[in-house]
Amino acid sequence: MxxxxxxxxxxxxxxxxxxxxxxxxxxxxxxxxxxxxxxxxxxxxxxxxxxxxxxxxxxxxxxxxxxxxxxxxxxxxxxxxxxxxxxHLGDDDTTMSVVESTEHSALLDARANIRLPMLARRSAALGWHGLEWAVGVPGSLGGAVRMNAGGHGSDMEKSLFDAELINLRSGRTARVAKQNLGLRFRGSAITDEICVVGARCQVTRGNAEQSQKEIAEIVTWRRDNQPGGQNAGSVFVNPAQTTRSAGALIDEAGLRGKRHGSAEISQKHANFIQADENARAADVVALMCEAQDTVFARTGVMMHSEVRLLGFTQEITHRFLDKHHSHLELARAQETLKSLL
Ligand SMILES: Cc1cc2nc3c(=O)[nH]c(=O)nc-3n(C[C@H](O)[C@H](O)[C@H](O)COP(=O)(O)OP(=O)(O)OC[C@H]3O[C@@H](n4cnc5c(N)ncnc54)[C@H](O)[C@@H]3O)c2cc1C
CATH class of the missing domain: 3.30.43.10 (Uridine Diphospho-n-acetylenolpyruvylglucosamine Reductase, domain 2)
Structure with missing residues (x-):
């Protein structure tokens, strides 16, 4: 320290x-x-x-x-x-521009700090189709690229064209095509020293009214199905070895609504863990451990964290890592990215 x-x-x-x-x-x-x-x-x-x-x-x-x-x-x-x-590379209002547009398609160039809901709404208002799904994800574009955020049948991998990266350890910069980012379900080969400063998304000519209708439906769906308050969205990545979602596995293990001190597995969505005001992060992690252990004991499925844990012991961090990805294809993708930066 x-x-x-x-x-x-x-x-x-x-x-x-x-x-x-x-x-x-x-x-x-x-x-x-x-x-x-x-x-x-x-x-x-x-x-x-x-x-x-x-x-x-x-x-x-x-x-x-x-x-x-x-x-x-x-x-x-x-x-x-x-x-x-x-x-803080510009305000939301100034951080997106349309580049390389044809009659049917365009690339939207945005700074990494633009919020996805803002990007989705601005793209839709201009009559471009393809980013409507992003309205429900409360992250920044940079975080969404690193996490390969997604929902409602799409994700960053489908929407992205390329990303502008800076290696904070070497001071090198490169514009990297999405194929070289090692994008996978809710993750990528982007490591901590790599900062996404901007990205270009590909969109097609749509209909502003239709896109805005789609956006309104997504917003309503989110309100109906996900809790508000203090959380970080889905805690566990949906496991690859089963068609059951992480939320369904936690629910079937009887943990919906389970409380530990100042945190609770959401009643509304079992893959969300809600924190009280001034809650302890340790209580959130205790529920994560209980959910992971209980689901594994019942089904043999080991769930991995989608949420990035910062400042925890190695034991806790390691417990929730996806070791398969960490050691195989991810390592290869990280090597490719490293060679570019
Ligand atoms: C209510 C709620 C609903 C959610 N729903 C969804 C959903 O439907 N689908 C989904 O995929 N996610 C969802 N999430 C999770 C989250 O919004 C996404 O993962 C989002 O992409 C994270 O973006 P962020 O800017 O908040 O990243 P952060 O939380 O700030 O960071 C996440 C990771 O990305 C890295 N990072 C952040 N910015 C950059 C950057 N510029 N360059 C390099 N690395 C960076 C961080 O170091 C960290 O490792 C939800 C979260 C909440 C709270």
């Missing part, structure tokens, strides 16, 4: 790049769970050049992670002793 004085030195170095720095930031400000301890240093990037310069300020032993809208992250009660990089 680094001392406060060391963090102050790192922050001062980074501030020279023009990025904004803030020491000891409550994790509750960074994630939709709105819980967790302190994040040692938050760096807000307003220009890509600041991200390119970061590598000279951060030594290898300092952990760095990009935080988008924090809608898929749980930070431990002990906090995160590392750097959280936050992107």
């Amino acid at each position: 680094m001392r406060t004085a060391q963090w102050t030195d790192v922050a001062a170095k980074i501030a020279k790049t023009g990025a904004t720095t803030e020491l000891s930031v409550p994790a509750s400000r960074l994630t939709t769970y709105r819980i967790g301890g302190m994040v040692a240093l938050v760096v807000t990037i307003t220009k890509a050049e600041q991200a390119l310069a970061l590598h000279a300020c951060i030594s290898d032993e300092i952990e760095v992670v990009v935080v988008g809208n924090g809608s898929n992250i749980l930070i431990s009660d002990d906090g995160f002793d590392g750097v959280a990089v936050v992107l």
